Amino acid sequence: MITELRRRAYLSAMQVVSWLPRVELPFAAPSRPELLQAQAAPELEPPALAAPVERQPVAEAAPAYVPPAAEELAVVRAKIEVPRPTVVARQAVAPVVEGESESAEPKPAPVTPPRFALQLLRAGACAVLVELPTGEPLQGRDPAYLLLKDLLRAAGLPDSPQLIGEPVRWPLLVRGQIDQGPGAALEFVQSFVGARLEEQEPCSCLWLVGLPAIRFAGEADADAYNRELQVEGLGAAWALPGLELLMDEPARKRELWQAMRRVRQRWLAAT
Structure with missing residues (x-):
């Protein structure tokens, strides 16, 4: 009504x-x-012979x-007025997967394994852990290898370093489920370098050339360039920019030479 x-x-x-x-x-x-x-219609007289019709009130x-x-x-x-749908009502509701709770915590994203290649060398009283720019061992005419030889000569070390073991390439090419994250890479590189150095004569300083070498052997970052580090299990270390970075940004060489004057006394005194 x-x-x-x-x-x-x-x-x-x-x-x-x-x-x-x-x-x-x-x-x-x-x-x-x-x-x-x-508005009532005019009434008509009923026929004479018709019975009177009882009218309803x-x-x-x-x-x-x-x-x-x-x-x-x-x-x-x-x-x-007919209600119109609002913007909120027209929005699609995300489907809820059966068996999952709305308050369920999101699953952590898988960690991407780091990718790098390192080579351990021995030059006089120093060991050199150098990043391989191309992932392949350094060759005699490679610009990166020629730059490394210049650095060793300026430091007063032999410019023909000896290889120690095979290059370390990460992630490891192994079968099965194995952790390939940054933590596993740090543990592996430090264990590898420490084991190889124990097989050699004691070294006065470990050069860490390139960001992967600094990060996964010295537990440092790019802020450690041209600085001395004390790495547990590996001893004294010196962090250097990568060979490709020095070639791409020659202005970094000046700061490197200045830092070398302070650090080189460490291995020159041992010779």
Whole structure:
């Protein structure tokens, strides 16, 4: 059932000026007799031979339609306005996988194994752990190898270093599930270098040439360039920029020569 105010609003929207209900309407205003007389059809006399027809009482007619005020009509239209979907309602809801809780902690992303190649050398009283720029052993005419020879000569060391073992390439090419992350790489490189140095005569200083050598043997980062380090199990070390970095940025060589003057006394005193 609807109220009289809403009923009038519907009739106004349909442009119905006056109307007469067939039955008594609930909640309707009392009918006015003059409206019923004005709209009632003229009665016809029944035929003489016909039996009188018992007339049913006619419900009171509704009062003449009075258009509601603009304020009332606005309230009614606001009430019957069809709600429109909001932006939030139209957003797609992410499906929940059966068996998973919304509060489940996200799984950690797999750690990408680092990739590098290192070669351990011996030059006089020093050991040199150098990054291989191409991943292959240094050759006699490689620009990187020629630069390394210049560094050794400037340091007062033999410029023809000897190879110690095979190059260390990471990740290891092994079968099965084995940890290849940075922590495993650090442990492996330090163990490898320590074992090889024990087989050699004691060295005065371990050169760490290149960021992979500094990171996975000296447990340091690029901030350690041209600085001395004390590595547990490996002793005194000296961190140098990589050979390719020195060739690409020649301005780094000046700082390297200045640092070498301070550090070279460590191995020159041992000779």
